[in-house]
Amino acid sequence: MHIPDGFIPLWQAAIYYVITIVALYFALNWAKQNLDEKRVPLMAVLAAFIFAIQAMNIPIPWGTSGHMLGAALVAIVLGSPWAAVLVLTVVLTVQGFFFGDGGITALGANILDMGVIAGFTGYGVFTLLKKLNLWVAIFIAGWASIFVAAIAVAIQMALAGTFPADLGLFFMGLYHGVIGIAEGLITVIAILAIQRVRPDLLLWSNKGKAEVEK
Amino acid sequence: MNKRDKSFIIGGLIVAIVIAILAPFLASADPDGLESAAEKILLVEETEPVLEVPLPDYLVPAWGESPLGGVVSIVLGTLIAFLAMVGLATTARWFKSENGSG
Numbered sequence: 001m002h003i004p005d006g007f008i009p010l011w012q013a014a015i016y017y018v019i020t021i022v023a024l025y026f027a028l029n030w031a032k033q034n035l036d037e038k039r040v041p042l043m044a045v046l047a048a049f050i051f052a053i054q055a056m057n058i059p060i061p062w063g064t065s066g067h068m069l070g071a072a073l074v075a076i077v078l079g080s081p082w083a084a085v086l087v088l089t090v091v092l093t094v095q096g097f098f099f100g101d102g103g104i105t106a107l108g109a110n111i112l113d114m115g116v117i118a119g120f121t122g123y124g125v126f127t128l129l130k131k132l133n134l135w136v137a138i139f140i141a142g143w144a145s146i147f148v149a150a151i152a153v154a155i156q157m158a159l160a161g162t163f164p165a166d167l168g169l170f171f172m173g174l175y176h177g178v179i180g181i182a183e184g185l186i187t188v189i190a191i192l193a194i195q196r197v198r199p200d201l202l203l204w205s206n207k208g209k210a211e212v213e214k
Numbered sequence: 215m216n217k218r219d220k221s222f223i224i225g226g227l228i229v230a231i232v233i234a235i236l237a238p239f240l241a242s243a244d245p246d247g248l249e250s251a252a253e254k255i256l257l258v259e260e261t262e263p264v265l266e267v268p269l270p271d272y273l274v275p276a277w278g279e280s281p282l283g284g285v286v287s288i289v290l291g292t293l294i295a296f297l298a299m300v301g302l303a304t305t306a307r308w309f310k311s312e313n314g315s316g
Contacts, residue, residue: 001247002246005264007258031302041223043303047296052292053233055241055291059242063245087299096267099272153248164257167254171251198218
């Protein structure tokens with residue numbers, strides 16, 4: 001759902017840039033306070049993984065495809081949506097400047113949607129549901145993160161006059177509701193993999209293993 | 215950095231690079247959700263990208279549509295993302311020690 005140049009009028013793109021820069025300020029403050037030596041490599045590996053997996057478009061019905069965002073994954077693993085903002089900022093900036101994936105004028109909006117909104121949605125859903133079942137919470141957090149981000153894009157497209165509001169919401173919601181299943185599954189698999197090799201990197205492992213050992 | 219962190223980095227990078235190498239062969243070439251919606255309901259004229267980038271669409275321009283260009287592009291991007299994240303995170307931590315707050 002990388003927005004290209006020309007889909008958002010420049011004055012609106014500027015507003016999204018400002019919101020994103022404010023979010024980045026808070027995200028860097030989080031990093032300053034919370035990143036320890038072993039979480040820097042974790043974030044960097046997640047950035048590499050997310051860059052690669054975003055190139056792996058999965059086919060869905062209606063001649064369409066999609067890829068995971070990874071914001072929920074980062075937020076859950078690092079225990080903060082601000083971590084997702086940082087990792088997705090890096091990934092989306094590299095995609096925009098080197099590969100033309102997402103317009104440079106739309107980079108603020110793209111970070112806002114796929115980093116800030118997806119990260120906070122994923123983390124919020126995970127926090128709400130983790131008491132019920134950890135893995136169900138992770139799956140739904142992954143699904144919700146991309147679905148809500150897609151709805152945000154549809155609203156931006158409607159505000160920009162680029163898509164009609166009703167059809168934009170319908171198609172963006174429909175496609176990403178399906179892609180969200182892949183996002184949820186890959187998020188679960190990635191966290192299972194991290195738990196297998198480095199349970200100490202996951203926040204909940206400090207609180208006692210009983211919660212995760214089923 | 216201890217040995218476990220080192221092997222985590224190496225293992226994680228191997229997973230990412232394997233995905234990056236496979237992506238040009240396995241990824242669906244169908245339009246993504248936003249492009250697909252745009253094909254049906256776009257109300258504005260499509261425009262050219264503002265910036266000329268070195269590897270547009272994850273391909274090496276001189277090699278045309280060759281999947282090898284895709285492999286090179288995506289592996290390179292994966293490594294750049296890794297290094298950029300190390301750089302950004304390290305810079306943020308460096309500011310912490312500069313301020314003497316911890």
